[in-house]
Amino acid sequence: MTQRMNTEARREQIASAALDVLAERGSEGFNIADLAERVGLVPSAVYRHFEGREDVLDAALDLFRDRVYRLVDAVRSEAENPLMALELLLTRHAKLIESGGAAPHIMASMNVPGGRAARRSKREKIFMGYVARVEAVIRDGQESGQVRSDVDPATAALLFAGMIQPAALLRHSEGERFDITAHVARVWDLFRRAVARD
Amino acid sequence: MTQRMNTEARREQIASAALDVLAERGSEGFNIADLAERVGLVPSAVYRHFEGREDVLDAALDLFRDRVYRLVDAVRSEAENPLMALELLLTRHAKLIESGGAAPHIMASMNVPGGRAARRSKREKIFMGYVARVEAVIRDGQESGQVRSDVDPATAALLFAGMIQPAALLRHSEGERFDITAHVARVWDLFRRAVARD
């Protein structure tokens, strides 16, 4: 039999694996059998720790939210100033995309309708929460004088979010051929010119 | 019985309805029963005109591609200059989003993994084709001197695509509260500043 685990640890492990599946196949291709196999369990064992499929997806989204929000908070405190925080955030996203990490793909799949109403609403909240955090960084930038005061922070935040999604797609589609680091550097120049003072 | 139609007309009608369903529910929630009901048919009748579910989705994507590409070609010939063409394109997308039209949502769902490999690859091709067309407009802009020559057209095209998707999500999530026309005007200012000469 598989190594036993207490349910708290197992839940986290399963939620994390669920995030991976979501990144690779999207919620359409997400199924319990796959998920169970990844953590070395039999499908029915998943039900020891979760109510059902929706519950697993819910937990995966919670985990995703925590990771992404933490990422924004991290760059905010690490970077010297707001613009550098955004640049660092963009770079981190690129690295996650490059490593096949879950986050960016989920972010992309976030935009899609479908799924139970409750789950969709949750995805939307997460996305909006992310945008709100980026928006806060931009406001900081305005206060410190780095960002033009005639820029609408919410609009700029949305544009920032929009830089990441297409990159994730191209990486997925073109694979190695697409140099995401170089792309991110170029698109950052554009963004900077759009929002920075001067 | 339902009004009869020859299979060519019926195929188009079904593909168009499929696009609507896709826009509302995503490919996850897409099912033959729903689709059939929309065109006033019984599920099994769909199989008179399509091989099966995948075939319908394939036709819907073809239709989507034609519509979107035509949209880009249209603004290109209607507008006086490349930058105005892009602005018009953005406005048209906004209108489609506002009217609940299919295109933008599908564009969003385009980024999601999942679905049969063949279908995913098709989605990716369509997206890249769209970006390539926008890229061509930007190159025009560089030749006419409207767009800075140090802007990488492919990068700018991707950024342009990135302006649309988050807007579609917010419209979907916030509904009436989100004034998409105003948003698009603001984000266009940012984009213009990033790429326009001066």
Added chain:
DNA sequence: TTATGATGTGAATATAGATTCACTTGAGGA
């Protein structure tokens, strides 16, 4: 007007995947 093929229908059938359940097993406290 009638024969024929294309469309449409409703009732099966097929299948994938989620979920349940009775049973097993291992780890930790009495």
Added chain:
DNA sequence: TCCTCAAGTGAATCTATATTCACATCATAA
């Protein structure tokens, strides 16, 4: 050491959809 319960298993179910099929009906061309 032995008990007990949480965690794991495999074999059923259950369910939602896709898909097939035999039959009905309309349009039209001879």
